[in-house]
Amino acid sequence: MTTGTRRRMGVEERREQLIAVALDLFSHRSPEDVSIDEVAEAAGISRPLVYHYFPGKQQLYEAALRRAAEELTARFVEPHEGPLGARLLRVMERFFDFVAEHGPGFSALMRGGPAIGSTRTGAMIDSVRQAAYEQILAHLGIPDPAPRLELVVRSWVSLAETTALLWLDGRRVPRAELERQLVHDFAALAAVSAAYDDQMAEVVRRVLADEPADGMFADLVLRLGRFA
Amino acid sequence: MTTGTRRRMGVEERREQLIAVALDLFSHRSPEDVSIDEVAEAAGISRPLVYHYFPGKQQLYEAALRRAAEELTARFVEPHEGPLGARLLRVMERFFDFVAEHGPGFSALMRGGPAIGSTRTGAMIDSVRQAAYEQILAHLGIPDPAPRLELVVRSWVSLAETTALLWLDGRRVPRAELERQLVHDFAALAAVSAAYDDQMAEVVRRVLADEPADGMFADLVLRLGRFA
Known part of the structure; x- marks a missing residue:
């Protein structure tokens, strides 16, 4: 009773x-x-x-942490519709939402405080990175990538992580700018790698075929062109 | 006797x-x-x-580890002469030399094995990152950078670290290609950021003024142009 x-x-x-x-x-x-x-x-x-x-x-x-990892991983899920740049931008917005909501905990975790770190926390962080990596490959339609593509995607995931961590330290740059910048960074890193490898070039070409003339990549090329 | x-x-x-x-x-x-x-x-x-x-x-x-940190930090030192891209490429070559020489130990350290990690090892890693960051600022001639430049330089240092770690895992991409690619990545990340910020644009312009017509950045713009 x-x-x-x-x-x-x-x-x-x-x-x-x-x-x-x-x-x-x-x-x-x-x-x-x-x-x-x-x-x-x-x-x-x-x-x-x-x-x-x-x-x-x-x-x-x-x-x-396991709960947070599941929550973040869920935010990576994005419908396979529309230009890749716009999809990636939406995921970046949700990623920065997450980072903003869990700021101090995210910083402490990623900076690897040894007092609380363990093999299990390390494995959880890696599983989130792996989920991000696999989501991007799924959007690219390449489940089994060659080494150069794997390197570009994994290193970009790491770049997004570092950028978010640096942003948290004072939040001195508007996050909307960084979300957009990271999408451009992905295109830039892929394009740089494509210069060395025909398979990467094919990936970039296929992605661009879906990009609208006023999309994220066109914007990047325009911006870079200012310095050419 | x-x-x-x-x-x-x-x-x-x-x-x-x-x-x-x-x-x-x-x-x-x-x-x-x-x-x-x-x-x-x-x-x-x-x-x-x-x-x-x-x-x-x-x-x-x-x-x-302290000995290794000192050794790596010493390899970052590069004369302030000639185009920035060529300077950065020489540092990348020495960085990959170091990574190749200390492969398994470098991997274990950077992947943060908790059995051996400590606040002191974390501080040593950060001091190497800080040294890399300060060297780049010194070459740019900007000891006190605005937040966007700080973010680009620090996130690029992290990108170089991740790229080297991924390379060690199987060495499936020629390291010379990655050394060159990282220099291009630096230019690309700086140029993307410059699109959002006049001060960053000024930095990129000043760096480019020193670049030869057949230098690293001209090469990058040419490569990106294939996709424009």
Whole structure:
């Protein structure tokens, strides 16, 4: 019978609540500065009860991180319709949304704070990178890329990561500009690589065939042309 | 008196020898797989004597890493003469020399193996990145850059790092091509950013004024033009 006291949560429901509370705390402050006491307080339960669900802060942190990784990976999903540049721009917008929402936690994680880092957190980060890589290949329609294409896509994923991290450090450049710039960077890196390799050139040509005359790549060539 | 027995090394000499031996071992195999016994054997001394100089493997690893960091930083130094593209290409050649010489150790370090990672190793990596960043600014003649230029230079340093790491994984693309490509990438990233910012445009224009007609940037514009 409920008699005005708080309803007792089921095991899964309570775990989910703790993960959500922890993710929120870890997103707004460096995870190293968040204590289990704070998690307990924010969840409205006792410290021992938190330990009942998660044996330590590391386990709770990893569960929160897994949730964040799933959320970010979901944001990479984009319909296979329209010019590639516009698709990539929409994904970049959602990526920067995520980064803005989880700023301090994202920074601490990516800068590899050793106090909280582990083989498992490293593997989670790599799985997000891999998801981004595979999404791009799927949009390009090339599931099994040659080494040069793999290198361009993976290094661009890393560039997007670094750009977001640098942006977080003071947010001194408008994020909308960086989202657009990263799409241009992708085209530029692909085009530079295409100069060395016929298969890459074919990829770039095929992508451009779908680009509108006023699309992202045309804009890039115009911009570069100012310096030619 | 030397009576055919091995000459006794001084303290500093022995430390230097151990660091050199360790760096060599850590360069050819993942540091996690190298034991103090192997260091002792390679140095021709007993295991307890290694511990006399370094209290543990972590300290020896950090000393070797500091040596490697100094060596890499020294390779960034390039005379302020001639076109910027050619200077950057020479630095890239020396960077890939370094990466090729220290392959497995470089990979393990940059992939952040937690068993050997620490706040101090992280700080050493950052100091190398910072040195690369400052060298580039010095060559550009802009010691105090605006946020967009800082972002381009730092993100390009990260791109060079990622490209080298990806190259090490199978070495499936000729390194000479990647060295050249990274110089082109720098120009491309700078030019993309210049499109958003007059100060960046001024930097690109000034750099190009020093570039010969058959230099790295002219080559890039020509290559990109194939797709325009």
